[in-house]
Amino acid sequence: MDTSAMLQLNEQQQAAAQAHRSAAVISSAGTGKTAMLTQRYLNHVLGGLSPLQVVAVTFTEAAAHELRGRVRAALRHSPLTTPAALAELELSPIGTIHSLCARICREHPEEAEVPASFQILxxxxxxxxxxxxxxxxxxxxxxxxxxxxxxxxxxxxxxxxxxxxxAPHLTAEALAVMAQPWNELREAWEEAAATLRTAARARLCNDEWHHSAALLRGLTCSDASDALYPQWQTIVAQLEAIERAADPGEAVAALAEARLSGGGKAANWSAPPAEVRAACKFLRDAAEKARKDGLIDLRIGPDDxxxxxxxxxxxxxxxxxxxxxxxxxxRAGVLDFADLELGALRALEHEGVREWYRQRWQVLLLDEAQDINRTQAVILERLATLAPDNLVCAVGDEKQAIYGFRGADVEEFRRFRDEVVVGRLGGQVIDLDQTYRQ
Known part of the structure; x- marks a missing residue:
């Protein structure tokens, strides 16, 4: 049932909120993803599902609380809402990935290989x-x-x-891979490193990059003695090396330090200095981010x-x-977040557990999907594909992937989007690009 009139959504949000097919939603900051997720949740519930059948995974407990509150308020104002739906909403699985993993571990402790009673650290x-x-x-x-x-x-x-x-599970996997002979491992690592370097360069040299680079390349200067002229030439050369050289790492590092400084004269240049400096700053910041990421210059060396x-x-x-x-x-009866993830993963390896959730859960809504790690991605994939007609809505934005230091991997979001939501579930990719922030 389409209830999009209940919330004021734009055309993109309405398309993403439709509950009849799976979707991967690319949502930049300020584009109203929470309103869209709220509406999609409402569409599922007012379309006949119990809130107990809708799993919503958020990045923080605060976000889960906000989503539940918005859904509650909207349901209370709908003439189609039943008292049972409101009661079930309070027990529904809306929470973080770790609260979801904890639920699975508590409901199936034997299969998860965890204590029947535990505290979470x-x-x-x-x-x-x-x-x-x-x-x-x-x-x-x-x-x-x-x-x-x-x-x-x-x-x-x-x-x-x-x-x-x-993350013991991932450590064990990495050590198992490293058990093969060095020559074979080095060859595999070199191939993987080359793939990562290529992908890193493609992410760096995106449309915004090319727009700013074109501005700098298209500049003309009427006086070669202008103080900014040699700096500009150096930056343009670095851009060429980053986009075309087999090994762009050195040029990326140099561009990350580049500055247009000195007393250049505006009259000598074909574009306003402020516009040129803004383009230079964007390119410098992008190069600095790529340098810190480390993938664009990834090499296998003696230390390895x-x-x-x-x-x-x-x-x-x-x-x-x-x-x-x-x-x-x-013995202490405690589990940390990594233990919860591994326990849920172990439990979902059992067909009986999967059948249990196949009968209970019909929909998966996933917010901030760019911040999932590999183990979480496998858990979510198993839940998403419990049944052929399951519906999934994964919302994320690669540009907001900032939790790599916690093990998050934006590649997992890309894989989940392309292979699971689109490939296996036949979903569509929808962009929310109309921002409401000033």
């Missing part, structure tokens, strides 16, 4: 808990792991241990080979420490 509490156990974990490891050419010095082991245990020589030791440290930490958490 948020990121701060988990960091404190891990720090308190670190000395004991290191002391429990055999001393020979820290000695010899294949050993990892104790100080270094102490520094890397938190990173190994931060030295790391490979210590893989067996690294694996032993990880396996022993993670097993010890798991036992400590089990």
């Amino acid at each position: 948020d990121q701060a509490a988990a960091a404190i808990f891990a720090a308190e156990q670190r000395e004991g974990l290191l002391a429990s490891l055999p001393h020979d792991l820290f000695l010899g050419e294949a050993g990892i010095p104790l100080g270094q082991a102490e520094r890397i241990l938190p990173h190994l245990l931060e 080979e030295q790391l490979y020589a210590k893989v067996a030791t690294l694996r032993s440290i990880f396996e022993r420490a993670s097993a010890t930490m798991a036992g400590i958490k089990r």
